[in-house]
Each structure stands twice: as structure tokens, then as C-alpha cells.
Amino acid sequence: MPLPPNLTDEELVVIVRDKDQELYSEIIKRYQTKLSHYLRKFVRDNDELEDVLQDVFIKAFRNLYGFNSGRKFSPWIYRIAHNEALNHLKKHYKLDISLEEKEWEVIDEKMDIKEKIDSRLLKSKIEHCLSLMKDKYREPLILYFFEQKSYEEISDILRIPRSTVGILIMRGKKILKEFLEHELYGRKAK
Amino acid sequence: MNYMEEKQNNKLEEKVMGDIKGGKLKLRSRYIFLAEKLGVGSALTLSILLAVLFFSLALFYLKASDNLIYLSFGSLGFYAFLESFPYLLVVSLIVFIFIAGLIIKKSDLSYKKPFGYLAIGLIVFILAAGSVLAFTNIAEDIEQQSFGPGFGPVGFIFRPFLQNGLDERNGGIAGKVVEVDNGYIIIQTPRGLTKVDLSELETPLKEQLQAGSFIIAIGEKKGDVFEAHSLHVVNENDLPMIRRGVHRRFGLLPPVPGITGTAAFFTNGNPVNQ
Numbered sequence: 110m111p112l113p114p115n116l117t118d119e120e121l122v123v124i125v126r127d128k129d130q131e132l133y134s135e136i137i138k139r140y141q142t143k144l145s146h147y148l149r150k151f152v153r154d155n156d157e158l159e160d161v162l163q164d165v166f167i168k169a170f171r172n173l174y175g176f177n178s179g180r181k182f183s184p185w186i187y188r189i190a191h192n193e194a195l196n197h198l199k200k201h202y203k204l205d206i207s208l209e210e211k212e213w214e215v216i217d218e219k220m221d222i223k224e225k226i227d228s229r230l231l232k233s234k235i236e237h238c239l240s241l242m243k244d245k246y247r248e249p250l251i252l253y254f255f256e257q258k259s260y261e262e263i264s265d266i267l268r269i270p271r272s273t274v275g276i277l278i279m280r281g282k283k284i285l286k287e288f289l290e291h292e293l294y295g296r297k298a299k
Numbered sequence: 300m301n302y303m304e305e306k307q308n309n310k311l312e313e314k315v316m317g318d319i320k321g322g323k324l325k326l327r328s329r330y331i332f333l334a335e336k337l338g339v340g341s342a343l344t345l346s347i348l349l350a351v352l353f354f355s356l357a358l359f360y361l362k363a364s365d366n367l368i369y370l371s372f373g374s375l376g377f378y379a380f381l382e383s384f385p386y387l388l389v390v391s392l393i394v395f396i397f398i399a400g401l402i403i404k405k406s407d408l409s410y411k412k413p414f415g416y417l418a419i420g421l422i423v424f425i426l427a428a429g430s431v432l433a434f435t436n437i438a439e440d441i442e443q444q445s446f447g448p449g450f451g452p453v454g455f456i457f458r459p460f461l462q463n464g465l466d467e468r469n470g471g472i473a474g475k476v477v478e479v480d481n482g483y484i485i486i487q488t489p490r491g492l493t494k495v496d497l498s499e500l501e502t503p504l505k506e507q508l509q510a511g512s513f514i515i516a517i518g519e520k521k522g523d524v525f526e527a528h529s530l531h532v533v534n535e536n537d538l539p540m541i542r543r544g545v546h547r548r549f550g551l552l553p554p555v556p557g558i559t560g561t562a563a564f565f566t567n568g569n570p571v572n573q
Binding site: 126130131133134137138141159162163166167170171172173174175264268269270271272273 | 310311312314315316318319320324325326327328329331332335407410411412413
């Protein structure tokens with residue numbers, strides 16, 4: 110069945126549910142890179158990442174009728190991915206967060222770390238500092254910085270009020286900056 | 300996307316789609332989600348309604364039983380107040396509020412607003428609705444069905460919650476005077492006739508005791524006799540639960556001023572002139 114152009118995720122889900130389940134492959138195509146990118150923050154091993162991602166798509170498919178088509182699909186499937194990532198972390202030893210190429214630069218830019226130091230060192234420091242942060246600050250930061258999610262979407266993914274998202278991101282940035290300053294220049298984090 | 304990533308993505312897509320096409324992976328029925336939603340909605344509605352009802356019953360209990368009046372004795376009445384407090388009602392009320400709060404917190408209904416605001420809103424709603432309900436006769440009907448002749452399922456469910464309002468206490472007593480004698484009185488309580496010993500009164504009586512008066516006293520239960528330390532005459536309308544309990548137990552018997560001696564009252568625990 111040829112897909113109409115500009116079909117939204119939400120419309121596609123309705124078609125998959127009611128008419129053609131095979132079109133679920135289109136949802137997989139649209140989301141597997143994005144979700145893989147997100148899950149990479151929690152799962153380092155490639156095989157494990159693939160397993161988690163597969164579980165996400167299986168759970169999403171099984172529960173498609175649980176999705177309210179009046180709302181956005183992206184936060185819904187990210188929510189499933191988020192829960193799967195947390196389940197994975199519960200079962201496995203928590204390693205440092207793994208940033209992809211260039212991602213550390215986002216932090217460098219936002220945190221305004223002026224002194225230039227070796228980029229590889231900075232990347233590893235940022236990864237380490239992110240890992241040191243409490244989940245409640247780290248998760249919104251990851252979604253905001255690396256997944257470019259809006260406050261509204263983060264609110265839907267993490268199931269917290271929009272105003273709280275803003276507060277957590279603001280505090281998270283401050284904490285991360287303090288950690289980084291401590292790591293890089295030995296200043297004591299407050 | 301590099302070659303390896305693309306290959307991995309295709310593999311994942313093939314695996315999931317293979318399961319779907321092969322019938323191994325199926326959609327959960329929409330009715331399961333509908334039932335879940337209905338279940339959550341019903342549980343929330345039921346817990347809120349029960350919290351409202353229990354708050355209304357607690358207000359009724361405080362107003363209609365002897366519980367609050369014990370506080371008019373000052374610190375001396377505190378023990379009787381604690382003894383007659385509607386713990387089961389209040390605990391149930393708290394449990395229902397807690398359940399409603401938990402359902403709101405765990406469901407998708409609430410996360411857009413800070414839970415604190417919702418919790419305050421929920422409590423205010425329950426208190427307001429319960430207070431409005433207290434102006435109706437619902438609580439009194441429940442009491443009648445719990446202890447009256449038409450004892451049925453409603454009475455069976457609610458009786459344990461109101462029972463403490465009519466139970467015997469060690470530190471307090473309330474009832475209708477049927478006999479006044481030297482140093483003691485006999486009163487009708489919802490449980491039967493009780494002799495109240497007045498010889499140990501610590502505060503002098505402000506009013507003359509006479510048959511037909513309603514009294515409330517604090518003191519100590521000693522065997523079959525209640526030794527009063529302080530006693531007040533009250534309007535029977537201040538103790539409607541006790542008054543109705545007495546009437547259910549003894550019928551609408553007028554006070555019997557002429558009767559002397561207590562033996563007649565204790566025939567099978569019932570008044571002989573009923």
C-alpha cells in the first residue's frame with residue numbers, strides 16, 4: 110500500500126492499528142535511528158542496544174491501541190524507550206554515559222567552557238560528569254540537549270509537569286557546570 | 300548513517316516485521332486498554348465518593364455521638380474523648396484519600412500539573428463535598444440501617460464504622476436518667492441500664508437530676524457500676540445518636556418517676572413496663 114505523502118506519525122499509527130499492520134515498518138524506519146541515538150546514552154554495548162531497541166519496538170507495537178491518537182506519537186514511543194532504558198540500567202552495572210561524536214560540543218557550547226583543552230579529554234570529562242549527576246537532572250538534560258526535545262515533549266516522556274522540566278534543566282545545567290569546573294580546573298563543586 | 304548502522308537497522312526491522320507478519324507479535328486488544336481506563340476511572344471515582352461519604356459520616360459521628368462533648372469536661376474528659384473517637388472512620392477516610400491520590404499520581408491524568416496542587420484540590424473537594432453531604436439525612440439513614448430494625452447490606456457494611464459511637468466506655472458514659480436515688484442514678488444507655496455512682500463526684504452538680512434528663516459523665520467503670528467523677532446534664536438533642544440508641548433499646552418509653560428500686564429494670568435486661 111503506497112503511503113500518502115506528509116503522513117504524520119499519528120495518522121500512520123491509526124492506519125497500522127486499523128488497516129495495515131505491515132506499515133509498522135515505516136514507524137520503525139522513522140524512529141530507529143532517533144531511538145538508537147537516545148538509548149546510546151544508557152546502553153553502551155551494541156548488541157545490548159539492539160536488544161533494547163527491539164524490545165521498544167515490540168512493546169510499542171503490542172500497545173499501539175494504548176496510544177491516544179489525539180496526542181503526539183514521538184513522546185509516547187520515547188517514553189517506552191525511556192522505561193526500557195531504565196529497566197536495562199537496573200539490571201546492568203551503570204557505566205559512564207557515552208556521547209556520540211560532536212555531542213560533547215553541545216555541552217561545551219551551552220556551558221560556555223572558555224578554556225580550550227584537548228577535545229578528547231573534554232568529551233570524557235563531560236561523559237563522566239553526566240554520569241555523576243542524579244537521574245532526575247540528567248534525563249531532562251539529555252532529552253533537551255541531545256535529542257532536541259521541547260519542554261512539552263520532555264514533560265510527556267518523563268511524566269513530570271512542564272514547569273518542573275524547566276527547573277530541572279536549569280538546575281541540571283548549573284550542577285553540570287560545577288562538576289565540569291571541578292573536573293577540569295580542580296575547583297570545588299558547591 | 301554508515302553501512303554498519305544501516306545493516307543493523309535493517310536487521311532489526313526485518314526481525315520485528317517478521318514477527319508481526321508471522322503472527323508471533325500481535326496487537327493487544329483495544330478493549331484491554333478500554334477496560335484498563337474504565338477500571339482506573341471507576342476506582343478513582345469510587346475512592347473519592349467513599350472518601351466524601353466517610354468524611355460526612357465522621358462529621359455526623361462527631362456531631363451526634365457523645366465524643367466531642369467529653370471535651371467540655373476539660374482535661375478530665377480527654378481520655379473518654381480518645382476512647383470514643385471514630386478511629387475506624389478516620390483511618391478509612393485517610394485510606395480512601397490516599398488511594399485516590401495514588402491513582403491520580405500513577406495515572407496519566409496528573410503529570411501535567413504539580414501533584415501537590417492536585418492533592419490539595421482533591422482534599423478540598425472531599426472536605427467540601429463531605430460537608431455538604433453532612434447537611435442531608437444520608438448519615439442518619441445509614442445509622443438507622445446499621446442499628447435499626449431494617450438491618451440490611453448497608454447496615455452490615457457501615458455498622459463497624461459507627462459501632463464505637465454506641466459502645467461501652469471505661470472513662471465516660473451518656474444516657475437517659477430513669478431513676479434518681481441517694482448517691483446514685485440509673486440511666487438507660489444504648490446497651491442497657493447502668494447504675495452511675497455519684498458519691499465520688501469531684502465537681503458539684505449544677506442542675507437537679509431528674510428522671511427523663513439526659514446526662515453525660517466521665518469517671519471510671521467499676522464492674523457493673525460507673526463511678527462518675529464529673530457529670531453534666533445535657534439536652535437530648537445534643538446526643539442524637541445516644542438518644543436514638545436508647546429509644547431503639549427501650550422503646551419510646553416515657554420516664555417513670557414513680558418507680559422505685561432497680562430490680563424491675565433488670566428483668567432480662569429490659570424494662571418491665573415497656
